[in-house]
Amino acid sequence: xxxxxxxxxxxxxxxxxxxxxxxxxxxxxxxxxxxxxxxxxxxxxxxxxxxxxxxxxxxxxxxxxxxxxxxxxxxxxxx
Amino acid sequence: xxxxxxxxxxxxxxxxxxxxxxxxxxxxxxxxxxxxxxxxxxxxxxxxxxxxxxxxxxxxxxxxxxxxxxxxxxxxxxxxxxxxxxxxxxxxxxxxxxxxxxxxxxxxxxxxxxxxxxxxxxxxxxxxxxxxxxxxxxxxxxxxxxxxxxxxxxxxxxxxxxxxxxxxxxxxxxxxxxxxxxxxxxxxxxxxxxxxxxxxxxxxxxxxxxxxxxxxxxxxxxxxxxxxxxxxxxxxxxxxxxxxxxxxxxxxxxxxxxxxxxxxxxxxxxxxxxxxxxxxxxxxxxxxxxxxxxxxxxxxxxxxxxxxxxxxxxxxxxxxxxxxxxxxxxxxxxxxxxxxxxxxxxxxxxxxxxxxxxxxxxxxxxxxxxxxxxxxxxxxxxxxxxxxxxxxxxxxxxxxxxxxxxxxxxxx
Numbered sequence: 001x002x003x004x005x006x007x008x009x010x011x012x013x014x015x016x017x018x019x020x021x022x023x024x025x026x027x028x029x030x031x032x033x034x035x036x037x038x039x040x041x042x043x044x045x046x047x048x049x050x051x052x053x054x055x056x057x058x059x060x061x062x063x064x065x066x067x068x069x070x071x072x073x074x075x076x077x078x079x
Numbered sequence: 080x081x082x083x084x085x086x087x088x089x090x091x092x093x094x095x096x097x098x099x100x101x102x103x104x105x106x107x108x109x110x111x112x113x114x115x116x117x118x119x120x121x122x123x124x125x126x127x128x129x130x131x132x133x134x135x136x137x138x139x140x141x142x143x144x145x146x147x148x149x150x151x152x153x154x155x156x157x158x159x160x161x162x163x164x165x166x167x168x169x170x171x172x173x174x175x176x177x178x179x180x181x182x183x184x185x186x187x188x189x190x191x192x193x194x195x196x197x198x199x200x201x202x203x204x205x206x207x208x209x210x211x212x213x214x215x216x217x218x219x220x221x222x223x224x225x226x227x228x229x230x231x232x233x234x235x236x237x238x239x240x241x242x243x244x245x246x247x248x249x250x251x252x253x254x255x256x257x258x259x260x261x262x263x264x265x266x267x268x269x270x271x272x273x274x275x276x277x278x279x280x281x282x283x284x285x286x287x288x289x290x291x292x293x294x295x296x297x298x299x300x301x302x303x304x305x306x307x308x309x310x311x312x313x314x315x316x317x318x319x320x321x322x323x324x325x326x327x328x329x330x331x332x333x334x335x336x337x338x339x340x341x342x343x344x345x346x347x348x349x350x351x352x353x354x355x356x357x358x359x360x361x362x363x364x365x366x367x368x369x370x371x372x373x374x375x376x377x378x379x380x381x382x383x384x385x386x387x388x389x390x391x392x393x394x395x396x397x398x399x400x401x402x403x404x405x406x407x408x409x410x411x412x413x414x415x416x417x418x419x420x421x422x423x424x425x426x427x428x429x430x431x432x433x434x435x436x437x438x439x440x441x442x443x444x445x446x447x448x449x450x451x452x453x454x455x456x457x458x459x460x461x462x463x464x465x466x467x468x469x470x471x472x473x474x475x476x477x478x479x480x481x482x483x484x485x486x487x488x489x490x491x
Contacts (some may be wrong), residue, residue, distance in 0.1 A: 055261045
């Protein structure tokens with residue numbers, strides 16, 4: 001799956017978590033812009049993991065602060 | 080080196096404590112309501128495992144994890160006093176240097192007998208047992224799969240090691256299996272579970288979870304801190320109770336709950352287990368437990384092996400309290416009593432703190448638990464029963480909760 005396709009699928013998965021309807025760009029930050037707390041992060045990560053059949057370990061999550069970084073990580077993890 | 084400051088220049092200083100400002104503010108707001116600080120209680124005198132003097136008032140203790148009431152057992156105290164006389168106040172050394180006395184070997188033997196396992200390793204605290212074992216056995220390239228509601232000592236053990244850390248939703252067997260399935264072939268896997276989760280007092284479906292873990296070739300570590308001495312026919316914990324203890328590779332436990340003193344341990348049948356004594360840094364680079372502590376622990380553990388009457392009484396108290404609080408109208412952490420922990424769910428921190436204080440005025444101490452220690456950002460009043468609580472005390476406790484609940488506006 002290429003980056004654009006991956007991004008489109010993640011954008012769909014993020015929808016129910018984007019309570020305030022924040023506009024999503026590669027620079028959108030999960031904590032600061034989308035205001036995800038730790039519980040939301042857990043549920044959201046599980047959605048992404050199940051959606052792409054991958055593991056995003058806590059170690060990898062620590063490196064992901066914004067949407068663009070998540071898309072890049074998911075592209076990489078799909079191999 | 081042109082960017083160095085000259086003698087008459089100074090840079091603005093960043094206060095490293097500014098990151099704690101939100102917490103400082105939260106505490107200030109809470110205490111400004113006039114409520115007693117729930118995290119600053121002092122026990123002036125401890126009368127028994129179930130009663131202490133707090134603020135000059137005789138107070139029933141219902142938040143001490145002293146499940147089996149061994150803290151004042153006469154045999155336990157006598158053993159401690161004897162060890163103080165014979166071996167002194169402390170060892171002043173690491174277990175691998177000058178800190179292993181006859182008492183340390185004796186307590187490890189007692190643990191092997193208690194769990195019917197080949198190896199036991201004693202740490203200075205339960206926290207260090209999780210920290211040491213988890214960070215040491217799961218290394219770079221390995222995977223740790225753990226329940227999201229795991230205790231802080233488990234999380235810190237993960238953080239200290241180099242393994243990939245993969246949490247799954249609390250007690251969710253399917254979520255655990257999905258993650259195990261996705262781990263690259265050939266990678267080492269450690270599944271970390273707890274018998275009793277201490278916040279809500281709920282137990283894990285260990286039998287099913289361990290079967291899944293084994294299917295994927297994972298090693299299994301179970302923290303039985305809150306079940307030792309009390310759950311299972313021999314008090315070995317939830318894994319024993321569910322008939323799957325033989326499939327657990329490492330049991331982590333503590334002396335600071337049912338055993339009634341302080342210290343932590345890991346028991347295992349792994350044939351290479353003894354090497355841990357040389358490679359586990361939280362075991363090596365700290366002083367060993369004082370002789371009096373290991374002597375009290377040994378005596379207590381051996382007495383817990385035959386404490387089936389106490390276990391039965393504690394279960395009875397747990398059922399009575401659970402039923403009484405439910406009947407009074409409180410919302411509890413579990414629908415049925417699953418352990419000696421009964422968690423009463425509060426609507427928010429402010430009313431939780433009010434209720435906690437109202438209980439203290441009634442003469443009852445419970446733990447106020449709040450985020451981030453609690454799951455789903457809940458505020459809890461956590462009650463932990465003791466085998467020494469009398470049936471009469473349990474009735475008194477229900478009465479105190481009912482009155483305090485009305486005072487604090489939790490009950491209608």
